[in-house]
Amino acid sequence: MRSYVVRRLLLFIPALLGASMLIFVLMRLVPGDIAEILVYQTGSETSGVQQRQIQQIRRELGLNEPVVVQYLSWVAGAVRGDFGKSYTQRRPVWDIVRERFPRSMELAILTLALALVWAIPLGVISAVYRNSPLDYLARIASLSGLSLPLFVTGALILYGLVRLFHWIPPLEFVPFSENPVENLKQLIWPALAQAFYISAPIARLTRSQMLEVIRQDYVRTARAKGLTERAVVYRHALRNSLLPVVTFVGWWGGRLLGGLVIMEIIFVVPGMGTALVQAVSQRDYPTVQAMVFLMALVFLLVNLLVDLVYVWLDPRIHYA
């Protein structure tokens, strides 16, 4: 078991190196760098003075070094936990991440919680009352969830709120610790929209797994020994059908941090996603690199965690 975890952790290294290198090179290919943006913002026409300013900024930020050297010095910093300074906000990238990460995390957790609370019962009901009107209703609900792109759901929720209640969610972010009500007033809507989307595949998977498990001998045994239907469904059938659901939810959970960007934009949540979009357009390389690195790391960690939870859920699985 321990050697398995160590081997998996070792595989993180090429994945993270490759991913960060890819983003690094891509950002260098973007036309126009921060020096040009900073200088041209202030003046309108190109002059010799501006050219000299641009060169000076590039020298200060190390942008005139060869890309390989820049990358290696970034890696050298990153392994020591130093992700450099943001070009535009003039403060350590780590401070920005520390400020933004908890917000996106909160939104992600809220989303997953809502999705699970809604999707798993939906899948169970669908399976237990198979082919009943209830089942069809549940299946249509989940199919439509799959077909509505995130930005459509988000836009419709916003429109619904404006139209029915003449109210838009707060545009100013308030931390949960300061004012939970005000915080949830803003975050509940993007979480609902995103949860509606994710819940569709979860409900479908739960349903098909339940249908599979309900036919097993041990479920018949459980019924035969006189257990209540409730105990049969929840303790025997559901527990055994959740395994693939866990993988799927884990995969989605790991992706969520980067996938929330659309919701953050629509509902003006100052999280990781909005910061990233902004940083890309401002050519703020250090911020982009640090955030993408963190998202990749979270994705890999969550995937590993899911595989370990597997062992706990199903003792038959054994990693050597």
Next chain:
Amino acid sequence: MREVSRLVRRQPLGAAGGIIVLALVAVAVLAPRLAWHGPKEAGFAPYLPPSAEFPMGTDQVGRDVMSRVIWGARLSLYVGLVSVLFGITAGSLWGAVTAYLGGAADTGSQRVVDAVMALPPIILALALMAALGQSVNNVIIALVVLLTPTAARTIRSVALGVVASPYMEAARAVGASRWRIICRHLIPNCLAAYIVLITTNVSYAIVVEASLSFIGAGAPPDEPSWGGMLTAGIQALETAPWMILFPGLAISLAVFGLNLFGDSIRDVTDPRLRGGLG
């Protein structure tokens, strides 16, 4: 004809999806005849509500929303089909060949796939678009980069099974060349999985294109992308709700049809092949 009626009975949802897909294709192909105005033709009064002249109203610069929704079908389908065809084909060949070669080629290529898949797809696409510049064809390139590694991973696992099968050993035993084994035995046996990947990923590609355009990083704003139309609509939520309702409806219907169709193709070809990008 008998085949068709059997398909309808066996897969009613798939058949319904097929009809929606056919309608989508028809609208895309006939767009120049169906649309009353050009996709970029402006100059009418802005924010006109739906009327007989503009059944879906006009947008912020006075373009006919219905015409743009119709032209949008062409753009979506073009991006979806071309990117999936190139991305899935390249990834499938890559996955099949590295699975066959095994050893360092296989391990090395899997590490590359790991690296690309560790990045959030929409963020990777965003960075690609920033580097390439905004245009419809660059959206396709970004999508190809997104789709290739996923296809490589899926087809690799299928191909590993094929490589280990007795008929491959038999082919080797009779002295078939490496090229012949790959072309005559390996690739045909991965074809079912390939077709499933194609049909299930068109809707994914369409959604990613629309999402990118929605963020403002996809097709240029004057292109009739359903995603881009929604961005403009959100700015005018109270005054011109038709600007989000109709493009939103169009993309949802298209994705719904493609999903139904793709699902039933998957069930018909091989029920074990669940997974992919979903």
